[in-house]
């Protein structure tokens with residue numbers, strides 16, 4: 001198979017992406033890459049146009065690539081955010097989701113027969129004809145205001161020592177607002193009101209969509225769910241703990257609130 005090199009190449013090995021080093025030390029997605037690593041298995045190559053604009057190839061190598069460290073570096077998708085243009089980070093996220101979906105849909109979940117790939121995002125079982133598409137796991141995340149403070153929490157699954165917002169997966173037959181209310185009640189014991197949509201963000205770890213909401217505290221005392229959280233408290237803008245990194249919608253929401261607090265002070 002002759003590979004079309006005239007594309008952006010999103011090459012993964014295990015959980016890392018390979019980036020190219022330019023002469024000025026910047027990192028980028030390899031383009032027109034003379035791919036100097038192992039030839040990938042053609043069955044694992046996905047070619048598509050990201051946002052109908054950028055020709056991309058997503059591929060995951062099955063063996064460790066022998067990369068020239070003067071030209072390439074491997075790092076996690078999260079860390080790539082701090083080096084790449086936004087569209088390239090988003091395209092890398094979509095590449096990782098495609099690969100993850102491909103790896104996990106080799107067989108029909110209904111009858112166990114090997115599936116056939118029919119398009120970039122559709123596989124079909126040749127026996128029972130069940131179709132499979134990449135699933136999106138929807139999660140909600142909420143910033144809760146109480147006077148001049150917001151609720152921040154440290155969850156056990158946070159990788160670093162920062163405090164973030166309350167979040168969780170949407171359950172079957174729930175609206176997004178019901179999910180927000182339930183997660184807050186379960187994890188903190190608090191009741192909230194005035195739940196307003198803020199924005200959303202694809203979250204390719206491994207295939208989520210994070211939907212952000214702003215809400216106001218209504219009643220209750222903080223009583224944390226100890227299996228999920230280590231600590232939760234209300235913080236004012238002047239005593240904030242370490243915050244989530246800039247790549248997350250959590251941080252975008254906190255920054256939005258901070259801007260509002262600063263404007264309020266200036267208007268006084």
Ligand SMILES: [Zn+2]
Pocket residue numbers: 108109110111112113125126127128129130
């Ligand atoms: Zn089947």
